[in-house]
Each structure stands twice: as structure tokens, then as C-alpha cells.
Amino acid sequence: MKTIIEPFRIKMVEPLKLTTPAERDAILRKAHFNPFQIPAEDVLIDLLTDSGTSAMSSEQWAGIMRGDESYAGARSWFRFEKSLRDITGMPHILPTHQGRASERILFELVGGPGKYVPNNNHFDTTRANIEHSGAIAVDLVIDEGGMPRVHHPFKGNLDPHKLRGLIAEVGAKQIPLCMITVTNNSGGGQPVSLANIREIRRICDQHHIPLFLDACRFAENAWFIKQREPGRQDQSIREIVREMFSMVDGATISAKKDGLVNIGGVLLMRDDVLAERANNLLILTEGFVTYGGLAGRDLEAMAQGFQEVLEEDYLNYRIRSVAYLGEGLLKAGVQIIEPPGGHAIYIDASAFCPHLPPDQFPGQALLGAFYRHGGIRAVEIGSVMFGRTDPATGQTVHPSMQLVRLAIPRRVYTQSHIDYVIETVAEVFQQREKIRGLRITDAPQVLRHFTAKFEEV
Numbered sequence: 001m002k003t004i005i006e007p008f009r010i011k012m013v014e015p016l017k018l019t020t021p022a023e024r025d026a027i028l029r030k031a032h033f034n035p036f037q038i039p040a041e042d043v044l045i046d047l048l049t050d051s052g053t054s055a056m057s058s059e060q061w062a063g064i065m066r067g068d069e070s071y072a073g074a075r076s077w078f079r080f081e082k083s084l085r086d087i088t089g090m091p092h093i094l095p096t097h098q099g100r101a102s103e104r105i106l107f108e109l110v111g112g113p114g115k116y117v118p119n120n121n122h123f124d125t126t127r128a129n130i131e132h133s134g135a136i137a138v139d140l141v142i143d144e145g146g147m148p149r150v151h152h153p154f155k156g157n158l159d160p161h162k163l164r165g166l167i168a169e170v171g172a173k174q175i176p177l178c179m180i181t182v183t184n185n186s187g188g189g190q191p192v193s194l195a196n197i198r199e200i201r202r203i204c205d206q207h208h209i210p211l212f213l214d215a216c217r218f219a220e221n222a223w224f225i226k227q228r229e230p231g232r233q234d235q236s237i238r239e240i241v242r243e244m245f246s247m248v249d250g251a252t253i254s255a256k257k258d259g260l261v262n263i264g265g266v267l268l269m270r271d272d273v274l275a276e277r278a279n280n281l282l283i284l285t286e287g288f289v290t291y292g293g294l295a296g297r298d299l300e301a302m303a304q305g306f307q308e309v310l311e312e313d314y315l316n317y318r319i320r321s322v323a324y325l326g327e328g329l330l331k332a333g334v335q336i337i338e339p340p341g342g343h344a345i346y347i348d349a350s351a352f353c354p355h356l357p358p359d360q361f362p363g364q365a366l367l368g369a370f371y372r373h374g375g376i377r378a379v380e381i382g383s384v385m386f387g388r389t390d391p392a393t394g395q396t397v398h399p400s401m402q403l404v405r406l407a408i409p410r411r412v413y414t415q416s417h418i419d420y421v422i423e424t425v426a427e428v429f430q431q432r433e434k435i436r437g438l439r440i441t442d443a444p445q446v447l448r449h450f451t452a453k454f455e456e457v
């Protein structure tokens with residue numbers, strides 16, 4: 001079989017700055033071993049996130065020029081609305097400035113103290129918005145979703161037994177809606193099957209609970225369904241996407257992922273009464289209903305991006321290039337979460353650095369090693385991000401896994417960039433016993449991964 005190539009050619013380039021190992025060592029020290037503090041200009045390959053980092057197409061840039069900046073009823077709004085309705089079939093389409101704005105509006109309307117909102121795994125901003133409303137966010141992913149080495153075609157599935165258990169325990173009246181995140185970002189970018197969405201829909205129907213998608217990566221999820229779900233191979237991605245949305249009452253979307261844009265979001269719903277209340281909040285905090293906190297040109301770029309992301313040659317290349325990175329690392333002996341998800345590869349930092357205990361932050365130490373060795377930036381998902389102090393005992397409580405996430409921006413890097421990443425990680429792995437642990441010298445009370453300072457042990 002031939003190489004699956006990037007299905008685009010390059011029309012405009014952004015130079016990358018090459019630095020020496022000595023320069024990077026100085027930059028890393030100045031950033032106190034925290035990659036969030038490194039200026040992006042000093043990063044060679046930036047795998048910090050796949051959010052808002054996509055390269056736009058020539059048609060999207062043409063849309064930017066065509067943007068209609070009229071306050072109400074702009075041409076760009078109608079194009080955006082038509083694009084989203086065509087893809088999802090949803091009657092009410094609200095533009096927002098990004099995913100968390102959609103979440104904030106939705107949970108201000110349906111959340112509140114005493115309520116429970118289940119999901120396979122809540123993304124951080126979804127959980128934060130639910131908790132901000134006073135409600136409780138509950139993760140109900142299938143057990144395989146938490147086992148890094150277990151293969152399952154749909155590790156993002158929501159466990160129907162756990163959902164029935166929650167309903168029996170707290171009562172359906174306390175559950176204003178159930179969510180399913182596709183793909184399951186916090187669970188490693190793992191997909192959810194159509195059969196699972198249908199089964200969860202049936203349970204929700206029995207108890208009159210609305211079902212919403214967190215649909216940030218709906219197209220990547222549809223690609224996995226086409227590849228892995230029995231009987232779906234001959235369906236088009238559009239048909240699969242339509243079926244996904246046909247089974248739900250609404251969705252929150254960050255267009256910074258599968259919208260292939262740098263800013264934007266969407267809130268979708270069927271219920272007329274809920275939509276009217278959402279529109280009122282939208283006007284209060286985001287903007288009028290035909291622009292929702294965005295410029296007309298942003299709506300144009302989204303209208304086009306949401307169509308391009310459904311192209312099967314694009315999705316084949318996208319999912320293949322992430323898997324290619326995962327396979328390269330496994331071949332080099334590096335343990336990752338298997339199988340590779342849709343948008344990122346997660347390295348098991350404890351297996352990479354067995355000499356570093358969790359309180360020496362193996363994931364954070366690895367970030368420093370990747371940057372120093374090859375100018376690569378990634379993010380730690382381990383004790384820096386999720387470690388906490390137990391107020392009762394004063395002891396540090398560590399999360400179950402120490403991970404480093406390599407997130408792949410869409411249409412930005414070529415195969416030789418990815419080969420370079422594999423080579424860099426493999427070389428660091430060869431000398432892994434030299435990686436030194438870290439200790440925190442200064443950290444804020446909340447969200448410490450953004451600004452914490454470290455030194456080598």
C-alpha cells in the first residue's frame with residue numbers, strides 16, 4: 001500500500017526558528033522548566049494543543065475577505081447557518097466565541113445545585129461550567145476507557161449500566177441532561193460508536209432525559225465509526241454524522257477543533273423554548289443572535305471549515321498521521337495509550353522514566369527533555385495538572401497516570417516533522433536514565449500547570 005499523503009499542497013509558509021541545544025537549555029531554565037512559559041517563537045514543533053491551531057485553506061481565507069460585517073442578518077451568518085444545518089439537521093444554531101461559551105449558556109439554563117450531569121468523560125471546561133452552576137459532573141466511561149493497554153474499538157463509549165445506576169441513585173428528575181463527548185478528549189481522544197449513542201438515547205427516553213453531544217471532534221469520531229463499526233464501511237461520513245446528530249437533542253461545539261478555525265463555537269438545540277432562553281443569554285453576554293461574539297469573517301471561515309473537515313481524504317490523512325506517530329513511538333519502545341486516538345498521542349511517562357516517582361513529576365521532566373533535545377513542546381497530564389493536597393492529611397494525592405500528551409494541530413505539520421518528533425523522542429528514550437526529576441519552587445493555588453515554577457532535583 002502506498003503512503004497516505006497530506007491531501008493538500010503548501011501555498012504560504014511560516015518559518016520555524018532553529019535553535020541550538022545550548023540556547024534551548026537557557027530558554028528552558030528561564031521558563032523554570034514550564035513549557036507554558038516558553039515563547040512560541042522559540043518552539044520548533046508545537047504539540048501543546050490541537051485547539052485553535054489549525055491551518056486554514058485558501059477557500060477559508062477567501063471567506064475571510066468575503067466576510068459581511070453587518071450587525072444583523074449578515075450574509076456570512078446565513079452561510080454559516082446553512083452549513084451547520086446541512087451537516088447536523090439541527091433547527092436552532094447559535095454562534096458563540098468558543099466551546100466554553102456554549103457550555104456556559106447551556107448550564108446556566110439547565111444546571112444548578114442538586115443536579116447531576118453524566119458524560120463519558122467531561123472535558124475540563126465542561127466540568128468547570130457544570131460545577132460553576134452548582135451541579136455535579138459525573139464521568140461514566142466504560143471501564144476499558146481507563147485501561148491504557150487494553151484495546152477496544154470504542155474506548156470512549158458511555159457505560160449504559162453506570163448510567164442506569166446513576167438514574168436509580170439520584171432520580172431522573174435531578175438529571176437535566178446527559179452528555180456524550182465525541183471523541184472522548186479527556187479519555188485519550190477515543191471514539192464513541194453509533195450503537196452506544198443509540199443505547200444511551202433509549203435509556204434517556206425511558207426517563208425523559210435530554211441527550212446532548214459535546215461534538216468538538218464529531219468528524220474524527222465519524223471516521224472511526226466508518227472504519228470500525230460493523231456495517232458502516234459503505235456509508236459516507238456525512239451520513240454517519242447526520243445519524244449521530246439525529247439521535248440527540250442538542251450539542252455544544254468548539255470550532256477550534258473540527259471546525260478547522262482559530263476561534264469560534266456553536267450551540268445546537270431542538271427545543272424551541274430552551275433555544276429562546278439560550279438566545280436571550282447569548283444576546284446578554286456574547287452578542288446578537290446572528291454573530292454571537294464573532295466577526296462576520298469568522299463565521300465564513302467556520303462555514304467552510306465544517307464542510308472541509310468531512311472530506312474523507314482529509315480524515316484518512318488526519319487519523320493516519322496521528323496513528324503513524326503512535327506506531328513510530330511504540331516501535332522505539334515507548335509506551336503510549338493504545339490504540340492511538342484521533343487528535344493526540346499520550347506517552348506513559350512513568351514507564352518512560354521508571355526512576356522518577358510521581359512527586360518528582362516524570363511527565364513534566366519529560367517535557368523538559370523533549371524541548372531541550374529537539375525543541376518540541378508538549379503538555380503534562382499528570383501530577384502537575386491534577387495532583388492535589390488532601391486537606392485532611394496534608395498528603396499529596398497523585399492521579400492514576402502520569403502522561404505527556406503530544407497533540408497534533410490540523411494540516412500544520414508534514415510527515416517529515418512527525419518523523420523528526422519520533423526521532424527526538426526515541427533519542428531521549430535511549431538516554432532516559434539521565435532525565436532528572438523536578439520539584440516545585442512556586443505555584444498558584446488553582447490551575448498550577450500554566451504558571452508553576454520548577455527546578456531540577
Ligand SMILES: *Cc1c(COP(=O)(O)O)cnc(C)c1O
Nearest residue numbers: 098099100123125185216254256
Ligand atoms: C476544547 C474543548 C472544549 C472547550 O472548547 P473551547 O473552545 O476551548 O472553549 C469542550 N469540550 C471538549 C471535548 C474540548 O476538546
